[in-house]
Amino acid sequence: MMYVCKKFNQYAEEIINMGIIKITAIAGSLRQGSYNRLLATEAGRLLGNSAQLDILDYSDVPFMNQDIEYPAPDAVKRARATIKAADAAWFFTPEYNHYFPGALKNLIEWLSRPISDDEPQVMAGKPAAVSGITPGMSGTGIAQDHLLSLLGIIGMKVMYAPRVTIPHANQKTFIDGKLASESAAQFLKEQCQAFVKFINEQ
Ligand code: FNR
Numbered sequence: 001m002m003y004v005c006k007k008f009n010q011y012a013e014e015i016i017n018m019g020i021i022k023i024t025a026i027a028g029s030l031r032q033g034s035y036n037r038l039l040a041t042e043a044g045r046l047l048g049n050s051a052q053l054d055i056l057d058y059s060d061v062p063f064m065n066q067d068i069e070y071p072a073p074d075a076v077k078r079a080r081a082t083i084k085a086a087d088a089a090w091f092f093t094p095e096y097n098h099y100f101p102g103a104l105k106n107l108i109e110w111l112s113r114p115i116s117d118d119e120p121q122v123m124a125g126k127p128a129a130v131s132g133i134t135p136g137m138s139g140t141g142i143a144q145d146h147l148l149s150l151l152g153i154i155g156m157k158v159m160y161a162p163r164v165t166i167p168h169a170n171q172k173t174f175i176d177g178k179l180a181s182e183s184a185a186q187f188l189k190e191q192c193q194a195f196v197k198f199i200n201e202q
Helices: 002-018 035-050 076-084 103-109 141-155 184-202
Strands: 021-027 051-055 088-092 129-135 164-166
Touching: 021 035, 021 076, 021 184, 035 088, 035 129, 035 184, 051 103, 051 184, 076 103, 088 184, 103 141, 129 141, 129 184, 164 184
Parallel strands: 021 051, 021 088, 088 129, 129 164
Antiparallel strands: none
């Protein structure tokens, strides 16, 4: 009986999830305590029932090297499968020297390549949004400009506005994982709503 109930619950959950928008969040930082990963988690919370947001772990993706491109390494296969199954991707990027980090560029290089002669790359046509947070003054705006340009080049459907750029991050920016600043949380919430609408319109 227990088994039947468990199976039923699993099917019910799958049916409910079928209609839910799935967003893959990609944090540009691999750092454990990354502000950008915290921001992604907060976006997932603020999305509420309107979408499901899961953060991609790509820390094991090797450097792009055409000598190992085919067959792709398992870590790349996993990242591609995650993106392919998602309705959209949302990037949360730090700024490194007014650019987005190399680890993120490397991931995008892998994702921008065809899976095989018969299977195209997984990013083209997917809706994309960009946000970022930094202890610095720029709020990651300059890094975001570069990233948005690249996402357009690889064929993503980019939502250019609204964007969220949060400067002056410190240890008080998140309290119990939530954005302490009401105005920052409000901007992020507005971006959540805009992105869900943008995804639905594609
Ligand atoms: C930085 N940092 C930084 N910050 C910024 O606002 N503008 C910048 O151009 C740079 N440049 C830069 C270069 C390099 C190589 C590093 C490692 C760092 C600081 C950076 O924003 C800070 O470490 C953030 O906390 C990184 O984001 P996460 O890891 O907290 O998400």
